[in-house]
Structures are given as structure tokens and as C-alpha cells.
Amino acid sequence: MSGHISSKSAAAILGKMELLLPDLEALYKDVHAHPELSMQETRTAGIAANSLKKAGYEVTTGVGKTGVVGLLRNGEGPTVMLRADMDALPIAENTGLAYASEITATDGEGNTVPVGHMCGHDMHVAWLVGAATLLSQSRDGWKGTLLVVFQPGEETAQGAQAMIDDGLLERFPAPDVVLGQHVMVGPAGTVAGSAGPITSSADSLQIRLFGRGAHGSMPQASIDPVVMAAAIVLRLQTIVSREIAAMDSAVVTVGVLQAGTKENVIPDEALIKLNVRTFDAGVRKHVLEAIERIVNAEAEASGAPRKPEITPLDRYPLNVNDEVASNRIATAFRGYFPPDRVKHTGPAPASEDFGCFGTAWQVPSVFWFVGGNDPEEYARAKATGKLNELPVNHSPQFAPVLHPTLETGVEALVVGVLAWIGTT
The missing domain is CATH 3.40.630.10 (Zn peptidases)
Incomplete structure (x- = not known):
């Protein structure tokens, strides 16, 4: 044939x-x-x-x-x-x-x-x-x-x-x-x-952040995981804009940000779920390491009582034609x-x-x-x-x-x- x-x-x-x-x-x-x-x-x-x-x-x-x-x-x-x-x-x-x-x-x-x-x-x-x-x-x-x-x-x-x-x-x-x-x-x-590459590799992660809850009127008694999470979300945007070369490609998307149940209660924990897309193994490694670095640094800067838990959720391989x-x-x-x-x-x-x-x-x-x-x-x-x-x-x-x-x-x-x- x-x-x-x-x-x-x-x-x-x-x-x-x-x-x-x-x-x-x-x-x-x-x-x-x-x-x-x-x-x-x-x-x-x-x-x-x-x-x-x-x-x-x-x-x-x-x-x-x-x-x-x-x-x-x-x-x-x-x-x-x-x-x-x-x-x-x-x-x-x-x-x-x-x-x-x-x-x-x-x-x-x-x-x-x-x-x-x-x-x-x-x-x-x-x-x-x-x-x-x-x-x-x-x-x-x-x-x-x-x-x-x-x-x-x-x-x-x-x-x-x-x-x-x-x-x-x-x-x-x-x-x-x-x-x-x-x-x-x-x-x-x-x-x-x-x-060549036709669809990206993808990594989904869950990040659990630990703080110390308190009354909303007494923030001095808390370690606020909401502020911690907000700082992490903003800082994650700099991975692509400031750490990835212009000729390379990556996407970092936060799809879930959950914390608290009431407006006058500072919660104990916050949850972030995010997704990473890359077309190169080296870029992927750099992005995942940068996420871990930023998450741990922001938690330490906030005085978190425990290190964050970073859990992989699923992964798609790079699809190459x-x-x-x-x-x-x-x-x-x-x-x-x-x-x-x-x-x-x-x-x-x-x-x-x-x-x-x-x-x-x-x-x-x-x-x-x-x-x-x-x-x-x-x-x-x-x-x-x-x-x-x-x-x-x-x-x-x-x-x-x-x-x-x-x-x-x-x-x-x-x-x-x-x-x-x-x-x-």
C-alpha cells in the first residue's frame, strides 16, 4: 500500500x-x-x-x-x-x-x-x-x-x-x-x-493556605489568609510577565479562590486552585518552581503558622504531532x-x-x-x-x-x- x-x-x-x-x-x-x-x-x-x-x-x-x-x-x-x-x-x-x-x-x-x-x-x-x-x-x-x-x-x-x-x-x-x-x-x-507541538502541557494545582482566624474588628489577632491569598494571586501574574522570555510561552490562571463564610470573620484558611499551560519542558519546570517559591515566600512574609500545602490535581502531557x-x-x-x-x-x-x-x-x-x-x-x-x-x-x-x-x-x-x- x-x-x-x-x-x-x-x-x-x-x-x-x-x-x-x-x-x-x-x-x-x-x-x-x-x-x-x-x-x-x-x-x-x-x-x-x-x-x-x-x-x-x-x-x-x-x-x-x-x-x-x-x-x-x-x-x-x-x-x-x-x-x-x-x-x-x-x-x-x-x-x-x-x-x-x-x-x-x-x-x-x-x-x-x-x-x-x-x-x-x-x-x-x-x-x-x-x-x-x-x-x-x-x-x-x-x-x-x-x-x-x-x-x-x-x-x-x-x-x-x-x-x-x-x-x-x-x-x-x-x-x-x-x-x-x-x-x-x-x-x-x-x-x-x-x-510539532499542537496542544500545550497542563498542570493543575491546589494550594491550601493557613492563617489564624479572628473577629473582623480585631485584625491584629489574626494572620489573614485572605490577604495572603490575594498577594499570591497578584504575584503569580509576574511569573509570565517577568520570568518567561518573550519568545517562550506560558499561561498561569487562577480559577478558584475560596476563603471564609462571613464578612466579619477572618478565616483560618484559604484555598487557591490554578492551572499552568506550557509548550516546553524547561519552561514548565521554571513556572512550577516559581509558583512554589512565591507561595511559600508570601506565606512566610505573612507569618503563617504552617507552610502551605501544594497538591497536584491533574496533568496533561504536551501533544506533539x-x-x-x-x-x-x-x-x-x-x-x-x-x-x-x-x-x-x-x-x-x-x-x-x-x-x-x-x-x-x-x-x-x-x-x-x-x-x-x-x-x-x-x-x-x-x-x-x-x-x-x-x-x-x-x-x-x-x-x-x-x-x-x-x-x-x-x-x-x-x-x-x-x-x-x-x-x-
Whole structure:
């Protein structure tokens, strides 16, 4: 197999999508309206498994708790793995869609929380079901093996590793390449990617600060953890602005600052939760060490009775696209899509555990982005300097336009697969 596929061959397979599209749209709306939290994706996994069984795949469920793996053997040839994540977020949806989520669920800490597909994983599920179905319906057009993976727990960095720990590498054939994609802000109908780092590494930390509580009218009797926390939050901003070189990149975001229960009570403790994004191992090391240095120094300056507790919460690895495989995907995309629909993009500060699969199997992986915004709306926002006002992933208003986002994601997966298993 040469791995090269003509646009005519891709078009022949994708020509069947029109008949499939109503079912895919219904599936997408169903999954969107019934989101599930990380590692709780039982209903979504059932939909994925049933879709694969209907398409003729060997299906294994419960991999890494709720993961689903489909295997389709179609003669001698390369093995290609396709991956989609399934989990939603503890966010109340505010899109106004007719099929908007009204779901609540119990999170890992026992809290009742709203749940919404505010990162587009519902679209990812529909894309992969569509691509897997079309490729199965067109087995006379390619030779090889498809390994289709519906992964849980991406939002908590648990799912990929959970599937690996549950014997993914031993139970299924090793792929020659791992492919994945994500809906992002960008004109719907476009695909974008690049070789090298494509999503950042991420570290989440919890910082527990200790003070001495007192009446609000008697601050002299206290060691105020609120002031301590405020000083730390402000000082953390200087890591990126004053310690990281201009040609490097890092993000430090404090997402949680909690202290106290009443306005006239100085509490004993304060809690900070923060997130770090980096694209370089050395920069990552420097940022994490700077956080520890600043937190401990501010606590000591405040006269804290105990050193702060700094606890890692989760970590995402740096996701690096293999150069040769990325160029192969780009060539395939340019051979199928019109030139204005294939974009080059730099690395995104978002993070993904997708890269765990390629690393574990020690094979190339490629990850790319699919635009989800109405093209005219996106063009207006860009022309007026208001791109930052468009709802991004994890926003309560994030809602990809259904068409042509749905079609484009299916097209990209099929074309990507055919770059390896297509016949000439």
C-alpha cells in the first residue's frame, strides 16, 4: 500500500454521507441533550457501541471503565486508530438551542452540578460514528484495519491513561498511526493543523493556605489568609510577565479562590486552585518552581503558622504531532478540500490527553482542529477585532454550527484514514 488516496476515491466513500446525515444529526442532538460527566459516560458509550455494532465492527465496551473500542479488519494493510472523547463538563448550558442540556449529575465530590457539552465532545462522537460507518460501508475502497476508540474522561485527564491501564495495548492490534481532531473557534468547513507541538502541557494545582482566624474588628489577632491569598494571586501574574522570555510561552490562571463564610470573620484558611499551560519542558519546570517559591515566600512574609500545602490535581502531557505523519495528513487534506478550507495553525494553549495513545504505542500521532463558527459571523468578528468575543470551548454559550461542522469532521477523518489505508 502506498498510502496515497485520490480525491476521487475519497469522494466516492463520502458520497454516501448524504444518506447518513439525518441519523448523524439526530445522534449529535441526542448526545448534546444528554451529556455525562467524565468517567460516567455510560449512555454515550452505549450509543457509540451500538453504532459500531450496527456498522459491523468487533466491539469491546468497558475499556478503562466506560471506553469503547471498535475493530474492523479488512484485509492486509496498515492499522489506523481514530479517537473521539465523550465526556461533558460541569457547566450550565446557556446557548438557547432547542436541544440544550438541562441535565444535572453528581460529581466525584458528591455535589449536584449542571452538565453541558460545552467543549464539543458530542460533535466528536458524531464525527467518529459517521466516519466509522462510511468506511465500513465502503470496504471495497481500502485495505487494512481500523481501530476506533471512544475515550472517556478527557476533561479530567483520566480517560486515555485509564484505557491504557486496562490493557488497550495488549488487547488490540498496534496502530501504525493515531489520528484525532477537535472542534474549535474558526470558520465552519475548515480544518487546521501543523507539525510539532499542537496542544500545550497542563498542570493543575491546589494550594491550601493557613492563617489564624479572628473577629473582623480585631485584625491584629489574626494572620489573614485572605490577604495572603490575594498577594499570591497578584504575584503569580509576574511569573509570565517577568520570568518567561518573550519568545517562550506560558499561561498561569487562577480559577478558584475560596476563603471564609462571613464578612466579619477572618478565616483560618484559604484555598487557591490554578492551572499552568506550557509548550516546553524547561519552561514548565521554571513556572512550577516559581509558583512554589512565591507561595511559600508570601506565606512566610505573612507569618503563617504552617507552610502551605501544594497538591497536584491533574496533568496533561504536551501533544506533539509527528512531522512526517502531519505532512501526510496535510497533503491528503489539500488533495480533497478546496485550498481555502485547509489552514495552518500554531499550537493551541488548550490541552489534551490524546497524545498518551501515540506515546504508549510508540507510533506517530496527528491531531488537528475543525472550525465550528458560522463563517460569516467569524469573518465579521475578525474584521472588527472582536474574535475574542466569540464563545470559546468551555463557555456556557459555546455551540458549533451544526452544518457544515458535522460534515467537515466526518470528511476529515475519512480523508485522514485513507492517507494510510487507501489503495491507488
